[in-house]
Amino acid sequence: MRLSKLGHSPLTISALGLGCMGMSEFYTSESEAESVATIHRALDLGVNFLDTADVYGRGDNEELVGRAIKGQRDQVVLATKFGQVRDEEGRFTGVNGRPEYVRKACEASLRRLQVETIDLYYQHRVDRSVPIEETVGAMSRLVEVGKIRHLGLSEAAPATLRRAHGTYPISALQTEYSLWSRDPEEQILPVCAELGITFVAYSPLGRGFLTGRFKRYEDLAPDDWRRNHPRFQGENFEKNLELVRRVEQIAAKKSWKPSQLALAWVLAQSEAIVPIPGTTNRAHLEENLAAMELPLTLHDLAQLNEAAPQGAAAGDRYAEAAMKAVNG
Numbered sequence: 001m002r003l004s005k006l007g008h009s010p011l012t013i014s015a016l017g018l019g020c021m022g023m024s025e026f027y028t029s030e031s032e033a034e035s036v037a038t039i040h041r042a043l044d045l046g047v048n049f050l051d052t053a054d055v056y057g058r059g060d061n062e063e064l065v066g067r068a069i070k071g072q073r074d075q076v077v078l079a080t081k082f083g084q085v086r087d088e089e090g091r092f093t094g095v096n097g098r099p100e101y102v103r104k105a106c107e108a109s110l111r112r113l114q115v116e117t118i119d120l121y122y123q124h125r126v127d128r129s130v131p132i133e134e135t136v137g138a139m140s141r142l143v144e145v146g147k148i149r150h151l152g153l154s155e156a157a158p159a160t161l162r163r164a165h166g167t168y169p170i171s172a173l174q175t176e177y178s179l180w181s182r183d184p185e186e187q188i189l190p191v192c193a194e195l196g197i198t199f200v201a202y203s204p205l206g207r208g209f210l211t212g213r214f215k216r217y218e219d220l221a222p223d224d225w226r227r228n229h230p231r232f233q234g235e236n237f238e239k240n241l242e243l244v245r246r247v248e249q250i251a252a253k254k255s256w257k258p259s260q261l262a263l264a265w266v267l268a269q270s271e272a273i274v275p276i277p278g279t280t281n282r283a284h285l286e287e288n289l290a291a292m293e294l295p296l297t298l299h300d301l302a303q304l305n306e307a308a309p310q311g312a313a314a315g316d317r318y319a320e321a322a323m324k325a326v327n328g
Helices: 032-044 056-069 099-113 132-144 158-167 188-195 206-211 234-253 258-269 282-293 298-307
Strands: 003-005 012-014 049-051 077-082 084-086 092-095 118-123 148-154 170-176 198-202 273-275
Touching: 032 056, 032 282, 056 077, 056 099, 077 099, 077 148, 099 118, 099 132, 118 132, 118 170, 132 148, 132 158, 148 158, 158 170, 158 188, 170 188, 188 198, 206 234, 206 258, 234 258, 234 298, 258 273, 258 282, 258 298
Parallel strands: 049 077, 077 118, 118 148, 148 170, 170 198, 198 273
Antiparallel strands: 003 012, 084 092
């Protein structure tokens, strides 16, 4: 397993992590038993970087991950997040970055994960009503008392990232990045490189679209959250399908799966970029890991840049309300 240094920390993480969100919510999931088996298989294959959040399944995902890593805690670099708030019906009600909430959320995550310390603790979305210095200051105090080891932010704007890093070293920034979400290339990636911050790419397979699995809107299960995603709807779906077909054509020439080509592309951008594809079964996990051994030539990269240039995807990354919370 290739390893990558985690930002401003002594930790090394697998160059490909595992996003656990879909094991509990949003997408049509496999059984919990298969999800746990997938985590165990990932650990067996050298994946040590697991990603969850308190908001996934309203805590259920943290509990699942906690059960899965019991007895193997020393093999895991455990990342979770706080800040997005949901009501009892599961509706998203806002973002909370107030210092008193930071500690409360951390204590709750520790209980659900059944661990004493969180290796990487992210603010999931920036609370624009609270100075980032106050939120990060509260996070740093959790480091002092041993509740967490290192700090991260998710979907933070470059200026916010600089201010946060000036308050306490930020080890990772997590933002969506893939062949159909290349926005970070303009400002975010250069700032991360300048400050020595690891960039964690979530949804590196375009929420599954870049796998080539979806040919029609009806291929999405009735309860699949992606049915409400702008890029999976109407004309956007058809336009994005054309993008996927171009990726599939390049992959077919190399006898690769489009998902593997998409992951290989992310991995080829920088050793400081760590993708965390999510999956709920062992077969897809092993397909994803195989992408680490697939070399891309300069010609391949040029073809992909032409097939999926910046701004090629149709539709926003989230619905309108959720878009207001990104790039904070």
